[in-house]
Amino acid sequence: MKKSTYVLSALFLSGALLLSACTEDNAAAPTTGQTAASENAPTAAAGGLTEPIKASALSKLPTAAKERTDTVIVGLTDPSGSFTPYFAQSGYDGNVTSLLFAPLVRVNKEGLPNADLAEKYEVSDDQLTYTFHLRPDSKFSDGSPLTADDVAFTWTLLHDKSYDGDFDITEAHVKGGEAYKEGKASSIEGIKVIDPQTISATLEKPNATALLLLGSDVLSKAYYGKDYKFGQLDYIKNLHSNPLGNGAYKLEKFIPGQEVRFAANEYYYKGKPKLEHFIYKTTDGDTWQFLETGEQDYASFPATTDNIEKLKNLGFVNLTPYTASNYGYLRLNFEHEAIQDKKVRQALTYGLDRQTIYVDSNQGAATVANIPTSPISWTYTEEGINPYQYDPEKANQLLDEAGWTMGADGIREKDGKPLTIHFIGSKKQATDIFIAVASENYKAIGVKFEPEQFADFNSQLAKLESGDYDMAAFSTSLMTDPADGVRDFVSGEISGYDNPEVKKLYEQGLATSDMEERKKIYHELYKVVNDDLPYIFTSNNKMVVATNGRLEGLVINPFWGISTSLPNWTLK
Structure with missing residues (x-):
């Protein structure tokens, strides 16, 4: 739910990922009018490939890929290092933050909202009040509890007059939000912390996107808000390179122009991810070469006949076709x-x-x-x-x-x-x-x-x-x-x-x-x-994802990408 986050044309980035963020389990019953993928829309088949293909010859797997037992490496176009949600400089920063932070509400592969950090949510009959019930076991990656105060802080910060990021929460029209932004109120009238696990927001008028706007990532008030003063957000830039999240992974190391290293978050509410380490490899080079030599475990390509046949001939990769929800x-x-x-x-x-x-x-x-x-x-x-x-x-x-x-x-x-x-x-x-x-x-x-x-x-x-x-x-x-x-x-x-x-x-x-x-x-x-x-x-691209044949648990979510299933990935 962004004003704009630029991504290089996907056709020009055959080896790169697109912004991702969510999972398909723990589905909540949708409220009236929630959206789903169109029954009349063209299929998401990629080129001539309509079904996933399993690796046919794992014996051909390169030594470099065989030797990895607890780490998966994926290629990504160079992120800037701005790893605080809502302050990303590009969609590639968003790829990173999507692993570090989990939202209150996710969107599944059918386009329907799911409760996530929010154990459940409720929408009033007049479509004006949204109530979120947080999971009692939700924590940040340092072990500190995640509460309704953190959600309230996040919503408030996004209404600050000096916020200039790409996320526009004001489109939800939270009651009193404009008054706070203009400095006419010291708090936002429509935000109510009911108890440590319950928070609500009341809108001035119905808004079909409010659930996802309000249900996005949660920032730690103790960490991101300790120096907060209304109208002064410059301090938060100093925290971009050292994020404190609550998602499946935590940042281990960022080497600009080379890689982003992640370690599994033991405090992740769904349980520690099965893979101990994950790496976004940002080194420039031939994506095909990185996959062929086993330096990377995942790469996406335009679903051309030549690419599909070439990938099949490798023998050691699984192929998954998809059409992403972008243009x-x-x-x-x-x-x-x-x-x-x-x-x-x-x-x-x-x-x-x-x-x-x-x-x-x-x-x-x-x-x-x-x-x-x-x-x-x-x-x-x-x-x-x-x-x-x-x-x-x-x-x-x-x-x-x-x-x-x-x-x-x-x-x-x-x-x-x-x-x-x-x-x-x-x-x-x-x-x-x-x-x-x-x-x-x-x-x-x-x-x-x-x-x-x-x-x-x-x-x-x-x-x-x-x-x-x-x-x-x-x-x-x-x-x-x-x-x-x-x-x-x-x-x-x-x-x-x-x-x-x-x-x-x-x-x-x-x-x-x-x-x-x-x-x-x-x-x-x-x-x-x-x-x-x-x-x-210009185009809607048909892609094919090629992954190390040992990799299991991958599910492509066309609305959010790989982070939906990443916590369940394993190397057999």
């Missing part, structure tokens, strides 16, 4: 005048051969995306959606209508300025494909395409935040609610973009918990966004 997109800079014109945005979309870039070049291991959700979402639809099939003639027509005339050098001009698109992306093979195709595509419609590539994600993100770009390739983090896919369009995250119709439909989608009503609203919202294009949507 790829090209972010546009609305501070630049040309981008503000919808006809230009539509022309850039019609003029880009997304089928070749994202589908054909990946042997069908993706589908072209045209709306801000995943095919596995219960809100997914193609009805009334413009597919923006590659059409340079249509693109040229729109640019003519927008007043961009072709210059003698083949570059369109308006008011003496050339139509230039400065693209920023990562140094990956798929980025090379994008640049090669986009350069030709945009040249054909009179757009000067200027690509710039970065060796690491953090450098690309810094460039984006400087504002020196027109177009940038990203993917969303995993989405647990349809609101997650459209929040950026109304939150102010896209500076310069403002569409009242999008805002109205977004609010309507939050105002009801009725699943069918929400579905209708989001279908209408998708039509508006598909026409207005605050992003150029």
Whole structure:
């Protein structure tokens, strides 16, 4: 439930994980209107692989992998080291915190909420009061008890006026939350600590995402709040590299650019994880090579025919297909005048051969995306959606209508300025494909395409935040609610973009918990966004996870990733 957490386009990160966080057991009975995966959504099959495949020849397992008995190693794009929940600098930091912290409520692989640190939760008939009953055995990784005071502190801190992270709890509209944020109250009226294991929050109006907003990670008041003063959160930065969590693992060591080491948390409420150690390996290199040599036990790849056959031939890996609950997109800079014109945005979309870039070049291991959700979402639809099939003639027509005339050098001009698109992306093979195709595509419609590539994600993100770009390739983090896919369009995250119709439909989608009503609203919202294009949507990727054949207990949760099942992983 974030305002925005950037992740490099998943198509560009074949070996990386996406933001993850939850488990599928201990399910609570959902309240009326809770969401589930759509029965009509396309299947989550990856390429031509529809069922998991077991390793056929474990005798081929590399020595390096055989020698590990209590440790699993997984590849991850370079995290920044900001390991306090709600303060992550990217989705990759979120991969780390998802192992260190457990939320009150999780989302299972069907998209339904489960009680987790909260033993159970209740929602009042008027959908305004949420009551959480904590597990009496919940502790932080130092053995200290986790109580309702810690939950109250977490909710309060997130309402602080100086909080500038990517989590927007104010969308829940907790009664008195705005007054606290504005400094008009010393506490938040709607938050009630009933007893050490029970806490409630009362909202000003119904909100379909409130359960997950309120049910997120819990911070220790004694640790993260000992220096807290209203309006002053800078101190918390000093704690990012030494987190105190309550999840399945605790941080053992972080070596920037190389690895993040974890040790099993003996105080984890479900019991100490079966694997004593876990490592996120962040060293740059060939993901395939790391898997083939046994240096890593887990890697994900686009589900191309070649990749699947190549992985099968290794013999010692298990294969699991999946489609994640995210989407790829090209972010546009609305501070630049040309981008503000919808006809230009539509022309850039019609003029880009997304089928070749994202589908054909990946042997069908993706589908072209045209709306801000995943095919596995219960809100997914193609009805009334413009597919923006590659059409340079249509693109040229729109640019003519927008007043961009072709210059003698083949570059369109308006008011003496050339139509230039400065693209920023990562140094990956798929980025090379994008640049090669986009350069030709945009040249054909009179757009000067200027690509710039970065060796690491953090450098690309810094460039984006400087504002020196027109177009940038990203993917969303995993989405647990349809609101997650459209929040950026109304939150102010896209500076310069403002569409009242999008805002109205977004609010309507939050105002009801009725699943069918929400579905209708989001279908209408998708039509508006598909026409207005605050992003150029690119792809929904089909992936295949390859794991060490000795690894047992892996369950892919398309909404949260590997941390749902990690505490149960074993090496046979």
